[in-house]
Every structure is written in C-alpha cells, then in structure tokens.
C-alpha cells in the first residue's frame with residue numbers, strides 16, 4: 432500500500448553517487464538528467480570509482496588471485512579497468528575470449544571456462560597461450576589430447592572443475608554446485624578423482640588445481656564452507672592416489688549483492704576471511720601436504736552495484752482497482768532478470784530522489800509481452816509524469832550482458848563516469864546495426 436513515509440534508500444547507489452539538497456542525483460559528479468539528455472535513454476551508467484574500489488577490495492582480500500567473470504558485464508573499457516586493478520579475466524566462450532583479447536589483455540591473464548568448449552575454442556585458447564583451461568568433461572579432455580597429438584598444441588595447466596554436490600541457497604537457475612548440474616565432474620560418483628588421475632597419467636597437460644562454482648547471488652557462507660570441506664577431501668584423495676600436490680583451489684564467484692534494501696550479503700572482506708578460514712580448516716582436517724592458494728572469480732559483486740539504468744517514462748496507465756502501469760523506453764531487452772528469475776529491483780526518480788514515494792506502480796517495458804516488467808510494485812512519487820526519468824540501481828551485471836534486440840529494440844548505450852567526466856564506452860545500437868545481418 433502507498434506509504435507517505437517511504438523514501439528511496441540511497442545506500443543502494445554506487446559509491447560516488449550524491450543526492451543534493453533538492454534531491455537531484457549525480458554519479459561521478461555528473462547529474463543523471465544531464466547524462467540522459469546527452470546520451471539518450473535507456474542508458475547504463477557505470478561509476479568507475481566504484482568499480483575500481485570493488486576490484487581493490489577483492490585483490491586485497493584474496494592474495495591468491497582474483498579473476499573477473501567477464502560474462503557479468505563485458506566491454507573493452509571494463510576488462511582494461513579490471514586488469515589495471517590487478518585482476519585476471521575469466522571467459523566462457525570463444526566470443527568472450529575474442530573481445531577480451533581485442534582489449535589488449537595478455538593471454539596469460541585469461542582463464543577459459545565452458546561446459547561445451549568446441550575444438551575451435553580450445554584451439555584458439557591453446558594457441559594464444561591462456562593461463563588455464565578449466566576442464567569440464569572427459570569429452571573435452573579427449574579434444575585437448577587430440578589437439579596435442581594431431582596439431583602439436585601443448586595445453587596450459589588445467590583446473591579440474593569439480594561438482595562438490597552442495598546446496599548454495601539461491602535461485603534454482605543460479606545454483607550450479609548441486610549434484611544435478613551440467614557443470615563439472617561429480618565428486619559423488621568418483622568422476623572428479625578419475626579426471627584428475629587421467630590428467631596426471633596422460634601427461635598431456637599439467638594439473639593446475641581444482642575449481643568449483645556453487646552458484647550465484649549467494650548470501651550465506653555455509654555453501655562455500657561445505658564446498659571447501661569437500662574440496663579438502665578431494666585434495667587428500669588426489670595426494671594418496673597420485674602423489675601430486677594441488678597448487679590452486681578456485682572457489683568460483685557467487686557472492687550476492689544488494690538489489691533491494693532488504694538484501695543483506697556479506698562484505699567482500701568478511702566473506703574472504705571466512706572462506707580462507709574454512710579452507711585452512713578443511714586442509715587441516717585432512718592432514719594434507721598441499722598448500723593450495725585460494726582464488727576467486729567474482730562477476731556480479733564487482734559489476735552489479737556499480738551501475739544503474741536510466742529510463743524515460745512514456746506512458747502512465749492507471750487501471751482502476753487493479754494497478755498503475757508506468758511504461759518506460761526499455762524493458763526485458765536490457766534487463767531480462769525480472770522475467771527470468773523473478774528478480775526484484777528498486778526504482779527512484781533521479782531529479783527528486785528524496786521525494787516521498789507515495790504511490791505503488793508497476794514499471795513495465797515497451798515489449799510485446801505481458802511479462803515484460805522491470806519492477807513489480809515499485810514505489811514512486813505520486814507526482815510522476817510522462818517525460819520523467821526513472822532509474823533502477825544495481826543493474827551493472829547480467830543486464831547489458833544479457834541484452835537482446837527483441838522487438839528490434841536497439842541495445843542501450845553504456846557510459847562510464849568519473850570525477851565529472853563521462854566516457855561513452857558502448858554506443859547505442861541503431862536500427863541499421865540490427866538490420867546488417869539480414870541478407871534477404
């Protein structure tokens with residue numbers, strides 16, 4: 432129900448965001464309405480200082496190494512930024528590898544993932560000399576061995592992706608570490624140990640370590656603790672079966688972020704302290720000789736909180752006794768997460784961010800789908816009019832990255848802002864861009 436006392440929670444905004452005395456919101460020293468006028472809407476606005484400070488927190492908290500999961504948000508400016516801050520970069524496809532390399536990232540700072548890597552993807556990864564390939568199946572190991580035999584391409588050290596069979600307490604589509612998963616080698620059925628034994632026995636590639644990724648948007652540490660306990664058991668089995676020591680345990684990504692005021696994820700430093708302690712406990716309990724470094728692969732927790740999306744209100748339609756639809760100029764094409772996962776977002780009006788949000792509306796997109804909703808039951812000021820800006824915070828991950836051209840809606844532009852300067856890093860798509868593959 433409308434609540435005259437409801438004010439937008441500005442702590443959901445990125446670190447350089449400011450709301451002035453009359454409620455106008457700026458990021459990186461630039462007024463959001465001015466940005467919308469210059470670059471159009473929808474617009475992704477990334478706070479560069481916020482991104483950098485999150486990278487630094489991770490690098491400090493995980494001295495073993497941090498890989499940015501580029502699938503969360505990938506463009507050249509982004510990967511250059513994370514590499515400057517000392518992170519390496521994860522890719523999951525040939526397309527991601529191509530873009531990251533085109534940004535000038537050295538191959539030895541790239542880790543290649545994927546549950547179904549093609550011959551071509553593996554060939555390119557091996558040729559350019561990536562840091563690690565994360566082995567995901569026996570079929571992939573066959574392909575790597577064939578490349579070595581037939582083309583003399585010696586692979587990099589492999590991280591064996593292990594499915595530890597733990598529950599991550601997140602959305603079912605985001606949970607990847609339970610027994611029923613398309614990713615990795617099962618520990619429960621012995622495949623994980625068998626994969627390591629085969630890597631060691633054939634001598635085609637060196638064992639770089641073990642990898643697991645239990646899911647995404649995780650708030651509770653117990654899933655990570657359980658995964659590390661299982662990995663510790665596997666390290667012990669590997670030592671006794673092969674005599675090989677494990678150099679690296681890559682814990683994957685998955686730390687959650689605050690999409691709404693009620694979300695309460697642990698801070699990076701607290702999460703890091705806890706998982707390092709769990710690892711020490713897990714290795715101690717097994718009495719192993721391996722002293723693997725702990726690495727991690729954050730995506731969402733670096734990119735999501737650093738950006739918001741600006742939309743322009745085009746239509747306001749009250750339906751008596753039902754709800755009021757506020758339709759904006761984007762939708763499922765720039766943020767499919769509400770439709771895919773039922774994800775919740777907050778909304779506010781950047782020109783009066785401190786105004787009481789005294790009406791409840793549903794913010795809808797412009798696509799031909801009833802499910803094209805961005806925020807169900809959003810709170811906005813009741814003086815909202817057509818032409819106002821509306822912003823959704825925390826859209827920096829899996830928004831632009833999952834954007835589509837559905838209904839031939841061009842993908843938005845992306846700007847990075849910092850200290851009063853805005854930098855267009857991805858231009859808005861045009862109708863002509865969208866038509867260029869059509870050969871008819």
Ligand SMILES: *Cc1c(COP(=O)(O)O)cnc(C)c1O
Nearest residue numbers: 500644647684685728729730731
């Ligand atoms: C998606 C993914 C990540 C990043 O997950 P976040 O939840 O965005 O931190 C890390 N590692 C792997 C293997 C992934 O698939």
